Amino acid sequence: MADRWALAPAEDGGVDVAPLGPDGLPAGPVLREADPAEAVRSRPGVTRWVWRSTAEVYPRLLTTGVRVERAYDIEAAETLLLGHEGRYGEPRSAAAALARLRGGPVPPDPPQRPAEPGAQSSLFEPQGVRLPLPDLLAVYAEQQRRTGATAHPDRMRLLTAAESAGTLVAAEMNRAGLPWRADVHRAVLHDLLGERYAGGGEPRRLAELADEVSAAFGHRVRPDLPADVVKAFSRAGIKITSTRRWEIESVDHPAVKPLIEYKKLYRIWVAHGWSWLQDWVRDGRFRPEFLAGGTVSGRWVTNGGGALQIPKVIRRAAVADPGWRLVVADADQMEPRVLAAISRDPGLMEVAGRESDLYQSVSDRAFSGDRAQAKLAVLGAVYGQTSGDGLKNLAALRRRFPRAVAYVDEAARAGEEGRLVRTWLGRTCPPAARTTDDAAEEAGIPDAGEDATDGGRPWVPGHSSADARARGRFARNFVVQGSAADWALLLLAALRRTLSGMAAELVFFQHDEVIVHCPEEEAETVAAAIREAADLAGRLTFGETPVRFPFTTAVVECYADAK
């Protein structure tokens, strides 16, 4: 039996399936199956299912307990391929890809569905435009051809496979949910915010803090209204341009302390308070909807629930089931390790080849042991800091790690000039909006796989506009953040494979952090599996380099105890 099959839902609730040959072309007749789950279950030898969209097919399979080993998500691949071809903005549905292939009118992508609190059903609504299997196969064959036409077909194949694996993990995590104790959450809220008053107004503690702020100003001020606060400070003879915390903190006024406390608690109340609990927690699970590849950099997003922004104090409510544990693992100093791997800077690779604290090692070499300065310098280089101490420290970083800094400088320059910038595997940063004439004269695309350095000559944002500089910072950050996202996908894929025979489940993923929910006796195996997956992902993503990707792993009952 072919190890690769294609699958497309049919209009009668069944599915069409067809075997594919090694070349990706159909290797047998299209078969109609009445039961989608049975169609998959009865073909255990299939190692990769090719389908339009994991979100269309997989949630339903999971409800019947059917999992697949690998997938190829045609629409995820289309997004990556269009980006790589410099065609960001073109519709990326399979139907659009077919229209481009056949020369018909290209349908626009359907509008994104907004988040619906608690609507698990949304996972089972048809998403996007269904395509008959033969059409799907035509699009797939064309994608294979386009993949082969990229500068590094092997990397692009790895990227589309990794992104597809990500869609499987996301669907499985959406189904599993993060173990969540509503009673603990309520206790935390009561502890922080006090009693709720009838009528849905502010809880007691917020009302008290608002009164304190008003008392400090000598008149009624609503701390949740920035305009009100700016006006109140102005009346008190203090000029502020915003009510951001860092700006207010430097002000000497008795209203500052209760105001900052108010803002902190207000945030928890509106974003992760009682209504959040009502909306997003059911049956002991927090169920956000993870969306793999939701951003151009490849980072995931969640639809609803703010799952990637859970405040630390609220993590107290994420508690393993009785007899189970949470294995919480986050990558140590991911950004500089990724920068070392993509820039191939010898000094930084050597430092990143150790598992010990990388910022400490960098500071020993370039900052006389001042770890905080070293960290700021590295993050400043990655984020494109333009002023302050970070800039000064950047010079020290550049002296010791010239190739690493030159690498992000070159990405920034390319971004400013509107050229395409790619991650190591070929995920591509959208260039600034420009005319098709501009696009036509594109040449010399910098590629993470090429030597992109220029001898370490500092790059300075010269006479470019503020807009161009912003694009430069975006591109500078993209090569690191995007390559990190690529690596994280490979990590998830490897970990998912290891866990497939166990009771353990991946339940959370946040850029450089994973949580696995597992029986206590599996915890150490899981922790080891994460470490192995991280190193495997490093080798697969970036090739053979000395760079290591260590994790800090904690086996806990409660998420809040992990750090």
Place this chain on the structure above:
DNA sequence: AGTTTCGGCGCC
């Protein structure tokens, strides 16, 4: 009245 943008802050 309904929709979009803004300000601010949470996480990485």
Place this chain on the structure above:
DNA sequence: AAAGGGCGCCGAAACT
């Protein structure tokens, strides 16, 4: 010490 990159979320403000 200063205010760089990404995202989502909420209510208020600013619109149509």
